[in-house]
Amino acid sequence: MKKKSKSIARVIYLISRVLALIYFIVLGYSLFCLITGRQIKISDNGQIVSVLYPFSETPFFNLENHKPYLILGFVLPLLLYAFYFLAASNVFKVFTLDRLFTKKNLKYLQLFYLINLFLPFPVAILCSIFIEIPNGLWMLSLVHFNLGVFIYFLAEIFAQGIGLQDEQELFI
Template sequence: MRRTKIISKILFYISRTLAMGYLLMIVYAVVCLLTGWNVQSATSGGAFVNILFPFTNSPFLIIDTAPTYIIFSFLLPLVLYSVFFWLASEVFKVFHQPRLFSSENVVHLRRFYLFNVFIPGAAALLSRPFTVVEKDIWLLVIVHFFLGIFIYFLAAIFTQGLQLQKEQDLFI
């Protein structure tokens, strides 16, 4: 179990860092787009803009200027992956807690599987009238769905383990 705790702690920090990185990218991009700071036209017609790395002239993000693209193809995926990695970090945190079967740990697993089962598909369907949802996106939706189902089974095991642990505490 020691190896599991070490691996889960490493994955916790990696996924938490990714969540924070996505969040910072979102905040930076929104500030740049709203203020025009560090934004330059990428094409002569102005259909695309470059968001530059802070205090440089190097492009960081290349974005279509259509509002539907910005909302549904840029911000929505970044927000959802920020949430995904945050919830994943909470799942990894479950495995380096002193008490594995706890109601708090079951809640973290439940949030993660509900997010993965329902949100990617709903986001793709919501985006569909406004932007082209490519085949690769639907494949990601399917991958997230199966990940959610797997974590659902893990949450069910944790729920049963919690119940058995409570029953054992009653007998002691």
Template sequence: MNSVKIISKILFYVTRFLAILYFAMSLHSVIALSTKWSLNIKDNGKYFQVCFPFTNKPFLLGEYYTEYIFFYFLVPISLYGLFFLLVSNVFKVFFQPKLFTEYGVKQLKWFYLGNLILPSLTALITSIFTKVEDPTEILILLHFVLGIFAYFLATIFRQGLNLQKEQDLFI
């Protein structure tokens, strides 16, 4: 169990860092796109480049029209920031002193709900405004499978928590 705690702690920090990075990219992109700071417009306004702060070196690229910017650029980056935050919270569960806790069940629940609901809901809302691109269905399916797996884990954790509470009553 000690190796699980070590691995989960490492993965917690990696995924938490990725969450912060994705949220920072989202915030920087919103600022760049709304103020034109750290933003290059290319090909007569057809494409944009979000540059690293205080430089002219691009690191995020996209097509410069409203539907693309919102549905295919800002929303996915922000949602993957949320995804990595939820994953990091799940990894945090595995290096706590007690494994079966309300906190653990709650984090797994947030993770499975996020994976089961958000990708499909986002694709549905996107389809109202613009065409949903082809690889999106594969990503939705992958998140759905991940959500189902997390649901099973949450159910196991709930059962473990209930057994642990019953055991505490007998001691």
């Protein structure tokens, strides 16, 4: 790939990795607070639980204080987006490499399209059984599905590229 494309891919790779790290840290901190009872504040007669910023009394998150919401409406989305950005960073890392068409790189693309095709709708349906799902989330699921379809076709192109590359290596 051209130097400019590799540079752009490297920047997006780093941004995606940082976002994944932020999601994992926020998830870890929030779970720590919710499990230990530290850095939380309960208000509105126990209806709202606030996770506070570290070493302060300022709310970081205000959450409904019931388990289905905490698990399905807060923890699960944070966890899924942490893995989403981790998988996305691996996809962009592929485009920083000198050799694109490898089985390892194809696996990164396949994982990313599988995450986008098969997780959003089932997770949204599961969550809708226990909590109210805003309409925007259904649209976001559709965006992820479309992204999954696009990456699926890109993965198919990579698979063909691997096949052509292997054929060429046999002739040399």
